[in-house]
Amino acid sequence: MIEIKHLSKVWPDGGNVLHDINLTISDGDVFALVGRSGAGKSTLLRCINALTDYQEGSLTVDGQEVREMNGQELRELRKKCGMIFQQFSLLERKTVYENVALPMRCWKKSKKEIDEKVRSLLDLVGLGDKADARPRNLSGGQKQRVAIARALTMEPDILLCDEATSALDPNTTNSILDLLDEINQKTGITIIIVTHQMEVVRRACR
Secondary structure, eight states: EEEEEEEEEEEETEEEEEEEEEEOTTTOOOOEEEOTTTHHHHHHHHHHHTSSOOSSSEETTTEEEGGGOHHHHHHHHHEEEEEETTTOOOOOOHHHHHHHHHHHHHTTHHHHHHHHHHHHHHHHOOOTTTTTTTTGOOOHHHHHHHHHHHHHHTTOOOEEEEEEETTHHHHHHHHHHHHHHHHHHHHHOEEEEESHHHHHHHHHOO
8 A cells, every 4th residue: 555645845946846745545556646747746656666755744655654764675665666657768779578578687587587477478468479579660559568568577566657658649548558457457556647638547547
């Protein structure tokens, strides 16, 4: 469970980006943060996985206060939080297989474990035949599917989606949201979607 109480964040120049935020996200929820550009949605997402700090209030993940975590606890938090972005963030010189395998290699997983996990995830996202392809040869929707597979390699409890469909056309957006729904149903993963598109909210949070 993610519980946020009276959370506020101020930028170094004094600008208040988050003020008195209160919300609870239960395990297995699909939860949307919606608002105009610059409203602080992505900043709140980065508070959850401790990529940015906050000055006031409380933010707990599974009962642990994020800003009180030590180095090892922060590494474990970030391991349990997969993340996908608007611009996919794939390595163009790497194959689809290598892009998905990267987090597992960073965590020193065995070659056998990596191979089994990568091929299983590529099948899950519908790209089992694209393992040797390069990102430049994929459509936008396929690139986002690769990014989703990569985010799931460490079997996270939480998937953070930062404007993950904003660069996609409506049909592709729907296919990605259907995939996220399927993953949520199969794994019980908590999904938090940042978006400024109300149609995404209506479709994702049913």
